[in-house]
Amino acid sequence: MSLNIRVEGGVMAEAKKFGKREIGLLAGIIVFLIIFFVPLPGFEVTNGVGVAEGLGAGQTAATMAEAGQQPIDMFGNHAGKTCLALSLMTVVFWATGVAQNGFSAGVYLALLCILQVAPPANIFYAWSGTTMWLIIGAYLIANAVKVSGLGERIAYNYMSRFVTDYRSIILGIFVLTVVLSILIPHPWPRAFLIMSVMKVIIDSSGIGKEDAVKIGFAVFVASVPASLIFLTGDATINPLATTYFGGATFVDWLIYMGPPSLIATVLTFILFMVLFKPSQDISINKEEIQSKIEGLGKIQGVELRTLIWLVIAIVLWMTDSIHHIDIAWITFIIGMLLSFPIIGDILGAPDWGAVPMHVLVFLTAAMAIGRIGGITGMNGWIASVIFPSTVPDNLFVLALLMTVLTIVIHMLLGSVIAVMGVAVPAILAFTVGGDGALPAAKGWTLICYMAIAAHFIFPFQHLNMLVGSAPDTGNYTQKETIKLGAPLTVIVILICVVVMVPWFSLLGIL
Numbered sequence: 001m002s003l004n005i006r007v008e009g010g011v012m013a014e015a016k017k018f019g020k021r022e023i024g025l026l027a028g029i030i031v032f033l034i035i036f037f038v039p040l041p042g043f044e045v046t047n048g049v050g051v052a053e054g055l056g057a058g059q060t061a062a063t064m065a066e067a068g069q070q071p072i073d074m075f076g077n078h079a080g081k082t083c084l085a086l087s088l089m090t091v092v093f094w095a096t097g098v099a100q101n102g103f104s105a106g107v108y109l110a111l112l113c114i115l116q117v118a119p120p121a122n123i124f125y126a127w128s129g130t131t132m133w134l135i136i137g138a139y140l141i142a143n144a145v146k147v148s149g150l151g152e153r154i155a156y157n158y159m160s161r162f163v164t165d166y167r168s169i170i171l172g173i174f175v176l177t178v179v180l181s182i183l184i185p186h187p188w189p190r191a192f193l194i195m196s197v198m199k200v201i202i203d204s205s206g207i208g209k210e211d212a213v214k215i216g217f218a219v220f221v222a223s224v225p226a227s228l229i230f231l232t233g234d235a236t237i238n239p240l241a242t243t244y245f246g247g248a249t250f251v252d253w254l255i256y257m258g259p260p261s262l263i264a265t266v267l268t269f270i271l272f273m274v275l276f277k278p279s280q281d282i283s284i285n286k287e288e289i290q291s292k293i294e295g296l297g298k299i300q301g302v303e304l305r306t307l308i309w310l311v312i313a314i315v316l317w318m319t320d321s322i323h324h325i326d327i328a329w330i331t332f333i334i335g336m337l338l339s340f341p342i343i344g345d346i347l348g349a350p351d352w353g354a355v356p357m358h359v360l361v362f363l364t365a366a367m368a369i370g371r372i373g374g375i376t377g378m379n380g381w382i383a384s385v386i387f388p389s390t391v392p393d394n395l396f397v398l399a400l401l402m403t404v405l406t407i408v409i410h411m412l413l414g415s416v417i418a419v420m421g422v423a424v425p426a427i428l429a430f431t432v433g434g435d436g437a438l439p440a441a442k443g444w445t446l447i448c449y450m451a452i453a454a455h456f457i458f459p460f461q462h463l464n465m466l467v468g469s470a471p472d473t474g475n476y477t478q479k480e481t482i483k484l485g486a487p488l489t490v491i492v493i494l495i496c497v498v499v500m501v502p503w504f505s506l507l508g509i510l
Contacts, residue, residue: 024096102358
C-alpha cells in the first residue's frame with residue numbers, strides 16, 4: 001500500500017508503507033482494548049474506591065483489599081487492570097518502535113493521569129528522588145570528558161602502548177571500556193569515544209571491511225557487561241535497579257555486582273574471540289596513533305580541570321558510605337560546577353543539549369510502571385499468573401526459574417528498562433512478598449537485573465547494541481548480534497545461577 005502526495009509546482013513522492021511501526025500502533029491499541037474490556041480473574045470490582053479517597057490518600061491495593069475495597073480508575077475499572085493495559089500497550093509501542101521511546105513514554109504518563117489510575121505524585125515520583133538528578137549530572141560529566149579531549153587522550157595513549165594485533169585490539173576495547181566506565185558514567189559516550197579511536201586504527205592499518213565490522217561490534221558488545229561493574233558504569237539504569245530495594249552505595253554495588261560483572265565481561269571477551277576471528281593478519285600502524293597523540297599537544301588546562309573534578313567525583317563516590325552524601329547529589333553538583341569560571345569553564349549553555357529529554361521521559365515512565373504497578377495490584381497479579389504457587393526451596397532452582405522467566409520476558413518485550421518495570425516487581429512479589437526492605441530483595445533484584453542487562457540476541461533488546469548498529473557507529477547488523485547473543489544467553493544463565501547465588505549467599509543477601 002502506498003500513497004503519492006502531489007504538491008503544487010511539483011510532485012513529492014512519499015511512500016507510505018504499512019510497516020512495523022503501523023502494525024505496532026494497531027497491536028498496542030488492540031492489546032489495551034482487550035485487557036481493558038475483557039474480565040480478568042483477580043481484577044474484580046465489588047467495592048471500588050476512586051483515586052482521591054484510595055491511592056491518593058496513601059493506600060495501596062493490598063491495604064485496600066483488607067477493607068474489602070479495590071482501587072478504580074475514572075471509568076470504574078480496576079486501577080491495576082487499567083495499569084496493566086496501559087503498560088503492555090506502551091511496551092508494545094517500545095518494542096516495535098512506533099515512535100521514539102520518549103514520545104510513547106509521554107503518552108503512557110499522560111494516560112495514567114487522564115484515566116486517574118493513580119495520583120500524579122506517584123506517577124512522577126522519579127523526580128522527587130535522586131535517580132533523575134544523577135542521570136542529568138552523569139550526562140554532563142560524560143560530555144565534559146568528551147569535549148575537553150581528556151577521554152581521547154587516554155584512549156590513544158592506551159592503544160599506542162598496548163595494541164599490536166587483532167587480539168590486542170579486542171582486548172584493548174574491553175579494558176578501555178572498563179577503565180573509562182569509572183571516568184565516563186554512561187556507556188554510549190564511552191563507546192562513541194572508543195569507536196572514534198578504532199576508526200583511526202582501522203583506516204591507518206588498512207583493515208578490511210569484514211574485520212572492521214568485527215572491531216566495531218566489539219566496542220558495543222564490551223559496553224554491555226562492563227557497564228555493570230560500577231554503579232556509575234551506566235548511571236541511567238544501574239541506579240534505577242537499586243530503587244527496588246531502597247538504593248545502594250557505590251561500594252555496596254561494587255561488592256555485590258563487581259565480581260559477577262567482571263566474570264561476565266571476561267567470558268563475553270572469550271566468547272567473542274572464539275566466534276569472531278580475523279579474516280587476515282592485522283598489523284597496527286603505531287605511527288598514525290602517535291601522530292594523533294602529538295596532534296593533541298601537551299595536556300591543556302581544560303583537561304586538567306576535568307581530571308581534577310573526575311578525581312574528586314570518584315573519591316566522593318567511593319566514600320559515600322562514610323560521608324553519607326548520596327552519589328546522585330555528588331554527580332549532579334559536579335556536573336553543575338563544571339560550568340563555573342575559574343574552577344570549571346568546561347561546559348557552557350549549549351552542553352545542556354547533551355542531556356537527552358526523551359531519555360528522562362522514558363525513564364520516568366519505566367519507573368512509573370513498577371511503582372504504579374505495585375500500588376494498584378498489577379505486579380502482584382502478574383506474579384500470581386506467571387509464577388508457580390509455591391516458592392522452590394532450593395536457591396539454585398529458584399534462581400534458574402527467575403533467570404529463565406526474566407530472559408523470556410526480555411525476549412518478548414525487548415527494552416531493558418521496560419522489562420525491569422514488569423519483571424523485577426513481579427519477582428519481588430513472588431520471592432519476598434514485595435517487601436523491598438528485606439536483604440533477599442537485593443539479591444533477587446540484582447539477579448533479575450543481570451539476566452536483563454547482560455543479555456541480548458537482537459539489537460533492539462539492548463540500547464547499547466541498538467545505537468551501535470547504525471552505519472555511522474558500529475556498522476554491524478542483526479546477523480552479528482544473533483551469532484553472539486544466542487550462546488551469550490547460556491553465559492548469562494550461568495552467571496546468574498552458578499556465580500551470583502553462591503556469591504550473594506556468602507554476602508547474606510540471599
